[in-house]
Amino acid sequence: MKELTLTIPIRVFSYEELDEADRHLIDTARETTRRSYSPYSRFAVGAALRLIDGTLVSGSNQENAASPSGLCAERTTLFYANSRYPDQAVDTLAIAARNERGEFLSDPISPCGACRQVMMETEKRYNRPMRILLYGTGGIYEIRGVSGLLPLSFDASAMK
Ligand code: THU
DSSP states (O other), X not given: OOXXXXXXXXXXXXXXXXXXXXXXXXXXXXXXXXXXXXXXTOOEEEEEEEETTSOEEEEEOBOOSSGGGOBOHHHHHHHHHHHHOXXXXXXXXXXXXXXXXXXXXXXXXXXXXXXXXXXXXXXHHHTSOOEEEEEETTEEEEESSGGGTSTTOOOGGGGO
């Protein structure tokens, strides 16, 4: 028997420590929570991404009375970006969320498994690490590639 230990490098920044472009991305993700359609969970999530050419795309979670028909903010945003700008890799994706009291979370928002899988495919598709910024009022996590969110991930290469 041997034991494997995986290490995930995460840098934790305060808002002021981020550069202007990342602050703007975080501001956009925060602001986009206002456009969430989340009457069922009352959990408002906003995502904002920057493509390598500098274009910003944002999106929020969109719920539905038939709950599986809704979609998280991350996938709303990534699918729109990939369909509108299929030739542009995603440089950085920022995510922010407010709870049912309308407060931003103090701990960084943690994306769901399905969104992590979609992030992984986006990263693989463009063969370029995608930075992820997870916003919390107490600190912002910077993860410098999707493998940091989804170790031991499944992808198409496993089927060959
Ligand atoms: N949600 C997101 O949009 N992103 C996440 O990272 C976590 C969860 C949404 C899905 C649903 O609309 C609501 O938050 C509660 O799960």
